[in-house]
Amino acid sequence: MDTVVAIRGVTKRYGPLVAVDGIDLGIRRGEIFGLLGPNGAGKTTLISMIAGLLRPTSGEISVLGHDVVREYRETRRAIGLVPQEINFDPFFNVEETLRMQAGYFGVRLAEERLVEILGALDLLSKRTTNSRALSGGMKRRLLIGKALVHDPAVLFLDEPTAGVDVELRRSLWSYVRRLRERGTTIVLTTHYLEEAEELADRIGVIDRGRLLVVEDKDALLSRHGAKVLRLSLARPIASLPAPLVAVGARLDAGGSVVTFEASTGDAFGPLLAAVADAGLAVGDVETRRTTLEDVFVRLVSRDRGEATA
Known part of the structure; x- marks a missing residue:
């Protein structure tokens, strides 16, 4: 053009x-x-x-x-x-x-x-x-x-x-x-x-x-985006099992939510398998993709040397 x-x-x-x-x-x-x-x-x-x-x-x-x-x-x-x-x-x-x-x-x-x-x-x-x-x-x-x-x-x-x-x-x-x-x-x-x-x-x-x-x-x-998977657990846990930590998951909301971020939805497979192997009961599942707002905040924060969540 x-x-x-x-x-x-x-x-x-x-x-x-x-x-x-x-x-x-x-x-x-x-x-x-x-x-x-x-x-x-x-x-x-x-x-x-x-x-x-x-x-x-x-x-x-x-x-x-x-x-x-x-x-x-x-x-x-x-x-x-x-x-x-x-x-x-x-x-x-x-x-x-x-x-x-x-x-x-x-x-x-x-x-x-x-x-x-x-x-x-x-x-x-x-x-x-x-x-x-x-x-x-x-x-x-x-x-x-x-x-x-x-x-x-x-x-x-x-x-x-x-x-x-x-x-x-x-x-x-x-x-x-x-x-x-x-x-x-x-x-x-x-x-x-x-x-x-x-x-x-x-x-x-x-x-x-x-x-x-x-x-x-x-x-x-x-390039900057990702997909986020949030698993609301039926019962809170004190800490994540080692296999979930190994695939990059984190525990939020007082032990009630497992959050995982991946570049593609296909990467959710290992996490879901690890959740099943750990015997965790899941009450709700939510997925979302990174928005332009997320990318914008990340770029500006990076330029200013600020930490992002």
Whole structure:
């Protein structure tokens, strides 16, 4: 896949503070790229530089082959940005807001396109409602609509579903996938790790201004992930039998739970055989796989030298 956004050696300093530290990254055409990191990691600073709202201290950024500093007119037309902060003009209704936003890009918003955006964001019934009368979730949806009116090639979604109810969030997920199918490149930042796991094709984890990893989501989960088996015992035990210790099991919850972690479900066989040989009575069995949230916490904790459970 060809690269739509190219970031080469980009650093952003504020005096002694290094907000973004020498990042190299290529974002591909037609992918959903999940950019994840804790608060203050540098996500919004990086996006702001790509969108032309901040200038890098050093390094280069191009969008569709155009430099974001020297050719900012071309790059800004190619980008749609949904910011973290809710901002709106209180003097216009929903339709007027979208038509005015399209006008900034020299676009006359066709009725069909307007209805498509309003329908996808569940704002059709609020078409003539003044933006002051919208709820917080509706105002966030309106921000997404404003970013879409000029049909950008690259869409940045910075915490797009914060404050949005679960039903609408899933509806927005469906619409984001449709945008990708149409060829739109999407960069998603979110603190809902379930959202990134659901949508992203690739994941980048950033912390303290540095990229810790960039990898296809499935490969990342496979490499760092595991399956966990929890056996709730019918009766607590004082200590694990030696064969269970040998296969890597541990005893939790006051001797009532045996927990085992493996890279594949096939590795559970030796543990289950050892449990049977030990004559332990099992009351309940639970399995789960490592989530993107687990992997994210592990990567950030490792970078900061913290112990993880």
